[in-house]
Amino acid sequence: MATFIILTLASVFMPALCDQHSVMESDDVIANYSYKSLTSVPSNLSLQTTILDLSYNFIQKLETKDFGYLLDLRVLNLSCNQITKMDSHVFDSNNNLVYLDLSNNRLENVSNSFPSNLRHLDISSNKFITLSVCRSFTNLLRLEYLGFSASNILKSDLEFVSHLRLQQVFIDLSGLYQYENSSLLVLNTNRLHLSSLSDQKDLFSVLFDAVNTSKFLELSKFGKWDVGKVYDGYISAIVNNSRVTHLSLRDLGLLWIHLIQILQKIWHSSLESLHVYNLTIQGFISKIYFDYSNTSVTELLFDHVAVEAFLFNQSDLYSVFSEMNIKNLTITNSNLLFMTCPLKPSTFEYIDFSKNAVTNDVFQDCSTLTKLKMLKLAGNKLQKLSKVSLMTEKMTSLQHLDVSQNPLDYTEEDCHWSSSIRTLNMASCSLPSSVFLCLPKNVKRVNLRNNDILEVPLEITHLINLEYLNLEYNRLSDLPDCTLFPRLMIISVEFNQVPYPSSESLKNCSGPKQINIANNPFHCFCEINTFIYEGKKNPGKFIGWPDDYVCERPEDFKGVRLKDFYLPEMYCNVFIMVSVIVVPIIVGLLLFLCLCKYFDIPWFLKMIWQLIRTKHRARNSKNGYQELRRDFSFHAFISYSENDASWVKNILLPSMQSINDIRICQHERNFTPGKSIVENIINCIDNSYKSIFVLSPHFVQSEWCHYELYFAEHKLYSENTDNLILILLEPIPQYLIPSRYFKLKALMKQRTYLEWPNEKSKHTLFFANLRAAISINLSESEQESSVSVPSVNA
Template sequence: LMLDTVDLQWAIILQIFLLIWYSPVEHLIVRNLTFWGQLGELTEYEFLPLLSSLEELISLDGSMKTLTLEHVRSKIYYFNQEILYRQFSEMNIASLTIYDAYMPHMLCPNRTSSFQYLNFSHNALTDELFQNCGTLLDLKLLILQRNKFESLPKVSFMTSRMKSLKYLDMSNNLLRHDGADVQCQWAESLEELDLSSNQLADAVFECLPVNIKKLDLQNNQISSVPKGMTDLKSLEELNLALNRLADLPGCSGFTSLRFLNIEMNSILTPSADFFQSCPGVRELQAGHNPFKCSCELQAFIRLERQSGGKLFGWPAAYVCEYPEGLRGTELKDFHLSELACNTMLLLVTALLLTLVLVAVVAFLCIYLDVPWYVRMTWQWTQTKRRAWHNHPKEQEAVLQFHAFISYSEHDSLWVKNELIPNLEKGEGCVQLCQHERNFIPGKSIVENIINCIEKSYKSIFVLSPNFVQSEWCHYELYFAHHKLFSENSNSLILILLEPIPPYVIPARYHKLKALMAKRTYLEWPRERSKRALFWANLRAAISINLPIADENRCGETD
């Protein structure tokens, strides 16, 4: 039987209730019940006998088994509410629900109660409910959600004498437990406990029923599962969603765990050894966490492949949150190479590559004689720096010679007997810079070479097998080549005195090889008839008007 929107005087409601009690109705549901009455309508002497007869009646066996009162409102407060609570606590029925009635208290039955199911949700009950109550021996299910309970130990003491209690719902209360040397005492028969949406922290694991099988702790303030907690050897289902956990808990205290929900926590990189420490777990809900997609997460992704479908909600619920560039990427689509994630392998690879690079660079340096070029560049820089400090006004080079002659000492006879006489004593006035007569005593050889090259319009290199074997000839070629690029001039003249086999040219003479391959050179003819043309071409190559002061020295060479 269901009655909806009842708004009557309390006396009339009691009379209706008495009539129903005599009827064969087993289940009565009354919703939106409002009772009222004026103070003068029913005196205390008329009211109490009616309640007394009701109490005697409802304590007897009847056909009613279930009574449900929902959304109850009262407009009278002139009678003792304890008398009203007594009528409900002494009812001889199996199930009683009083929902949303602003009820602040309920009395413990005076004698062993037949209640098996009590639901006092959405009221104003406090920690004083059923304390030291030993008459609810047959109670199996107790629902007290959305009340004002604050102490978890007091809740445990409330259940300690309920020998048949199997299920307790304390969700959406204000429960706390600080673990300050307070021992909890739960009903040994309790198997299912709902403590969700409270204010419980890590210490809650010190105050739990040892025989619990199903435990709901979602939406609390738990940041870790202490390792030294009491073993819950019978626990099969654990819900830790919506907490502050940073990693998956181990199963050292939950040897029988089969189901774990750890969704919507603060887990960035869950431990990959979870199923090793929890071999009995058949389903793990770990989705909707702010996963950080990095190398550490690769092991967890492999864990999913090995678990055989134990990760509930895979892959949609498992999405990268960090880094920002990967936000929204499903974990199944996140991949990193083994090299990127294996630090030791990365170090070994980097070391090998470094060694190979060093070996290649060292080989090239030796093969191309790089140290020699570095040394020459340094000497050229130092020479230029000294010249700047000593004669800053003379840095603009003034040409004094038509050409600087570079040759091997083994070829000096040809230079002195053929080259110099034909250029200086022939037609025209050609000034040649030769180391034997034009190098300034006191200066270094390198400095003299640089000065002669910079004061000469051209640099003539007499090439022969002897030339490529001469260290000083190499210096002179290097500095002349440097001038070629620094001044963007066409100042090199190559004279091939004798053929030079390629294998004779050392590796460091790669510039000479390049010059001979790209530039036209004059070859000394063995036939005398062709030598006139040779000297004419050479004179044309070095033809330039030098300053008058220097031209006057032509006569001195005669």
């Protein structure tokens, strides 16, 4: 009981600076063998190992050979094993060792020397009867952290380390049996941590020396404390003799009345700050008078406070804290529901109620927090942004406000912020884009990380002082218009949905000195080239460039850094593409057309196509050859105008008759005397396998030619035979064909005709087409046909 009040009057503790992480380096080789059920140190460790963790195993003995080959070893953790013995020279080869943890083992004595470079040594929670082991520490001039424990703590033992300038000393008192007065006073340390305090008979002496040893004191693992056993003489002695300015208490449970008594004693001590962790308030809570005068306390922190009482007047609890005349008040992780407004002008400059259950009603209509500069309400149950703004309206000195991680909602109501706010944190609040309409007028730094912002409204005109804007983890598809914030220096849109910053947005954001647009799903197409150019031109402007800027699409470029992405300019510039691709294509086409025109390639293609079609039809006609052998006297009847007779006799007939003596029926030679012209025409057409018509402007002027064409066409449709061949000797414009020759017009439109080429190089292909059009096996027909036709000149 006495110990508990002594505890409250002790001074503040600061964490150790020399821990395992503080000595780690970037190039360390780490070997983690913790929780492996080992009974001895592994023998196959890498020679380059610098950090070795063997904690939580069953190792019982350390031998010289265990670490002798690990010359680079810097950190060694052997805590929580069953070590009972160590060779005296086990660490002789480990000159680089700076961190050694032998806590929670079964060592009874240590006779070996430790490397002189040690900065952290923990031998607490072993089975030492005395601290004679300290005789081995005289050479550890660089030691900063020392942890130990023993059944008997004697001043003579600790004098061996009194010359060491220790940053922190940790003492486990769980097995303490005897303590010699003034023993702790020989320690030269800035921070003292006493753990596992209980009702030992010498506890008052330990605490009395502790509060005079260091300005930073931490007391943890109290066990069961009965404040009723504490004597006023103990309390007065500690209060009057303490040099502690910072006290930290951990893991304790107190009745409400005892907590107030302890706070009252501390309030009139030399203490400047009190940190209490894992406190359980027990018993009935009632209103208790508290004297706030004459205090040196400036900071009070409660973390993880639990109240066992269910029914009590909340103002009895909260008013004790709200009326405190201190600068800094922190109550976190304590399910705090409310806080009363101070009844008179408060001295609070810093209030932190993070991770509680505070609602919109906190500090509403409160006009006494005029000196408050920083208010943290993160992780609570604030819902209305307009009410949060109204809460700050009378806080005329408020500069920093944190309401992040609250389920805030804003539906464009009027906002009434304090005009003094310069920094506002509203991260992780699910706020929409319209939140920009509710920001404080004079704010300089705004954190809107992890919200539901799609865009920054263009109607914003009041944020002329904004210098920093955090829009990470939202749903932006482009950089906002930075011209809305004329003094903006830094903007971050990391982890949004920006496929590529548009050229316009990059131009508008030329003012900020730094832009963070990293880790967005960049689409590596032509549109991103402008941004890549800006990134290479001003790499210092884009935070994280180039490693955090990689392609997401297309799949072929996924994971490629934008800096290494390259797409030829010709694919993205229309004018270059036209000049490089389209123009050559057009020129090539024109050149091709010119060549076609010069070499008359269309004509050749047309004739070849006709030849292929003609041969195809001939193959599909199964009885074509048999028809000539059985019924026909001539291979072909030829019809032409007398004006074209010279071409027929001198060119056409010689070329055709040179092919296996093909028989041609001519009206000059093969008309039968005594018959009428019409009868002769009909007989010649009927006795000829094919009818060839040489078309020309003269042909359409001949009456008899028209008759011949009429009868040949009649045979074409009546017998369903492909026996009509048209040769266009000269072009015949449609308007030159008399209207009465409508059948000739129809035939020229429906049937493919052979054009006579003037170029001699085309004649061979022309006659090949003509022969294929006749479609007769000339050699066979010649052998089997014995029909003789008289030569008649018509």
